[in-house]
Amino acid sequence: MKKLLIATALVALTAGGAMAQQTIRMGTEGAYPPFNFINDSGEVDGFERELGDELCKRAELTCEWVTTDWDSIIPNLQSGNYDTIIAGMNINEERSKVISFTQNYTPPAPSAYVALTPDADLEGGVIAAQVNTIQSGYIASAGATLLEFATPDETVAAVRNGEADAVFADKDYLAPIVAESGDALVFVGEDVVLGGGVGMGLRQSDTELRGKFDAAIASMKADGTLNTMILKWFGEDADVF
Missing domain, CATH: 3.40.190.10 (Periplasmic binding protein-like II)
Structure with a gap:
């Protein structure tokens, strides 16, 4: 007991x-x-x-x-x-x-640009980025025209359908998308390390x-x-x- x-x-x-x-x-x-x-x-x-x-x-x-x-x-x-x-x-x-x-x-990891062609205009063109990200803040201060979207997949879609010249996002996010695109998407320009x-x-x-x-x-x-x-x-x- x-x-x-x-x-x-x-x-x-x-x-x-x-x-x-x-x-x-x-x-x-x-x-x-x-x-x-x-x-x-x-x-x-x-x-x-x-x-x-x-x-x-x-x-x-x-x-x-x-x-x-x-x-x-x-x-x-x-x-x-x-x-x-x-x-x-x-x-x-x-x-x-x-x-x-x-x-x-x-x-700290790089952000990168992805476009349809290697000659995309990154300085004077339209760059897509997700709203309220460090990438959108960077583009807003870089001189290019910023096109913001609520979700990351919308930023890539904007490039595919011609709304934007390139998308700027975390390279870790973009890498598999580029790899699976069958050469339809390519990395362009230089990587940029942002944030801590x-x-x-x-x-x-x-x-x-x-x-x-x-x-x-x-x-x-x-x-x-x-x-x-x-x-x-x-x-x-x-x-x-």
């Missing part, structure tokens, strides 16, 4: 600990492979899904995934619709004024939560699992830590 009571108490303690585990809502776009996308089962998938699940495990958090449109991703964080942004968001000074970032979980790498965005008041994710990212860098994950999703030539 005594053993039964002890066993029952242990089960109750374990259950209580599990119930007390903090639930965090992870906000992502679900439309930016290989960072994040929706798979055939209708679930969030990609590099950031695998990474986010591992970070939550290390931080001892229960995590739920929420998808949202990119152009409202920061306002929805601030209004409490989710607790983090994990959506291929580069760390930069402008965003850091309104949200806080963890340390980066990918190194991709990190998780959080409300500035959530310092404790940011600290937990920072520690989890640091542990993945230290034991090499983050580099392994980067190479899995972005290829053997990807930049690692």
